[in-house]
Amino acid sequence: MKNYSILVLLLLPVFIQAQQASYTVKGKIGSINAPAKIYLVHGEKPSSKVDTAVIQNGQFLFEGSILEPQAVTLTLSYEGTGAFLGPGKREFFNFYLEPGSIQLESPDSLIHASIRGSNVNADNEKLKTAIRQNVRHMQQDMAVYKTFSPERIKDKTIMEKMDSTMHVFNSKEHQIYLDFILQHPNSFVSLDVLKYISGTSPDYPKTAPLFYGLAKAIRLTPSGKSYDQLLKGMKATAVGQMAPDFVQNDPSGHPIRLSALRGQYVLVDFWASWCVPCRAENPNLVNAYKKYHGKGLEILSVSSDDQNGKKSWLAAIQKDGLIWKxxxxxxxxxxxxxxxxxxxxxxxxxxxxxxxxxxxxxxxGDALTKKLEELFE
Known part of the structure; x- marks a missing residue:
C-alpha cells in the first residue's frame, strides 16, 4: 500500500525578484518567564541556523530577513537549555516565515499556539483542515479492525478489506491535493503540493500541465524557477524520448558510451554502493540479466559513488555480482x-x-519482471 504522509504543507507568497525581505515574529505564550527560552530553527538538521530569544511574561520577538518564505520550527525550552538537546521540558510548533509581521499567541503552551497576520499559514491551514477531515474518516473506517484479534487480522479477507480502506483514503487525499492545485493557480501552496505529490522524479506528462497551469508569478519565484528546470530535465528523459547520450569510465578506466549499446534493450540503472535500497534491488537485476542477457538485454549501472568511495563501489560490484557494464x-x-x-x-x-x-x-521488482517478460517472452 502506498501511503501519503500527513504533512504540514507550506504556502509561499509571490516574489518575482529574488530579494531579501524582512519579517518579524511577535509571540505571547501565557505568562512564561526565564529561565525559559524560545528558539527559531531554520531547517530540519541539527546544523540548521538557530535564533534565540528570551521570554518575559510570555512575550518574545524574532526579526530577520529571508529570500523567500521558509519552513521553520519554534522550540520552547522551559529550562532554556537549547533547541535540540539538554534537560527539561520542550514544546515544538511548525509554521512558515514570510515577509511582514506574524503574531503567534497561546493562553498556556506553544503546542496550543495560533497564528495571525500570515496569509501563508492561513491558506495552508485551509488545506490541512481538508486533509484532517479525510484522516478522521479513515480512522472511523479502520476503528472496527482494532477490536479484532491478531489471528483474525491476519485473515486474507480482512487484510484485503483493510487494504481497500487505505486505498480509498490515499485516493481521496491525492484528489484533495489535486483539486487544490487546480482551484488555486495563484497560490504558491499549489506549487508546494505539486512537488509533494509528484515526488523527486515527476512524471512529465502528468506534472507539466499542472505546473504550467499555475500563475506566471508563481512559476517565476525562485522555487518555481528551480522546479521549472527540473521539469525541463524530466521532459528530455520522458518515455518516448531518445535517451540522452553520455560516456563514463568503467572500473578499469575504459570509456563506455551509452549509444554504443544500441541494438540491444538497455536498462540504465542509477545507484551507489552506499544506497541500501539500491543494494536490495540488485538481486532482481542479477536475475533479470542472467535470464535475458542472451536474448538481448544489457544493463549499464551508473554509480553515484565519489573518488573516496571507489573501493566501496568496486567491492559492491564484486559482492552483488554485477557482471554487466x-x-x-x-x-x-x-x-x-x-x-x-x-x-x-x-x-x-x-x-x-x-x-x-x-x-x-x-x-x-515485479514491475521490471513483467516488462521484461513482455519484451522477451
Missing amino acids: NVSDLKGRKNAAAALYSIKAIPQNVLLDKTGKIIAKNLR
Whole structure:
C-alpha cells in the first residue's frame, strides 16, 4: 500500500525578484518567564541556523530577513537549555516565515499556539483542515479492525478489506491535493503540493500541465524557477524520448558510451554502493540479466559513488555480482549522467529499446519482471 504522509504543507507568497525581505515574529505564550527560552530553527538538521530569544511574561520577538518564505520550527525550552538537546521540558510548533509581521499567541503552551497576520499559514491551514477531515474518516473506517484479534487480522479477507480502506483514503487525499492545485493557480501552496505529490522524479506528462497551469508569478519565484528546470530535465528523459547520450569510465578506466549499446534493450540503472535500497534491488537485476542477457538485454549501472568511495563501489560490484557494464565519473551526487537524467534520488532506472528510445522508467521488482517478460517472452 502506498501511503501519503500527513504533512504540514507550506504556502509561499509571490516574489518575482529574488530579494531579501524582512519579517518579524511577535509571540505571547501565557505568562512564561526565564529561565525559559524560545528558539527559531531554520531547517530540519541539527546544523540548521538557530535564533534565540528570551521570554518575559510570555512575550518574545524574532526579526530577520529571508529570500523567500521558509519552513521553520519554534522550540520552547522551559529550562532554556537549547533547541535540540539538554534537560527539561520542550514544546515544538511548525509554521512558515514570510515577509511582514506574524503574531503567534497561546493562553498556556506553544503546542496550543495560533497564528495571525500570515496569509501563508492561513491558506495552508485551509488545506490541512481538508486533509484532517479525510484522516478522521479513515480512522472511523479502520476503528472496527482494532477490536479484532491478531489471528483474525491476519485473515486474507480482512487484510484485503483493510487494504481497500487505505486505498480509498490515499485516493481521496491525492484528489484533495489535486483539486487544490487546480482551484488555486495563484497560490504558491499549489506549487508546494505539486512537488509533494509528484515526488523527486515527476512524471512529465502528468506534472507539466499542472505546473504550467499555475500563475506566471508563481512559476517565476525562485522555487518555481528551480522546479521549472527540473521539469525541463524530466521532459528530455520522458518515455518516448531518445535517451540522452553520455560516456563514463568503467572500473578499469575504459570509456563506455551509452549509444554504443544500441541494438540491444538497455536498462540504465542509477545507484551507489552506499544506497541500501539500491543494494536490495540488485538481486532482481542479477536475475533479470542472467535470464535475458542472451536474448538481448544489457544493463549499464551508473554509480553515484565519489573518488573516496571507489573501493566501496568496486567491492559492491564484486559482492552483488554485477557482471554487466558498470561506470562512474566518481563525482558522487554530482555525477554528470545522473544530472543529465535529472536524477534527484536513487535507485532509479530507464529502459531503452534497441534504437535508444526510452520505453519505461523506474521499473523495480515485479514491475521490471513483467516488462521484461513482455519484451522477451
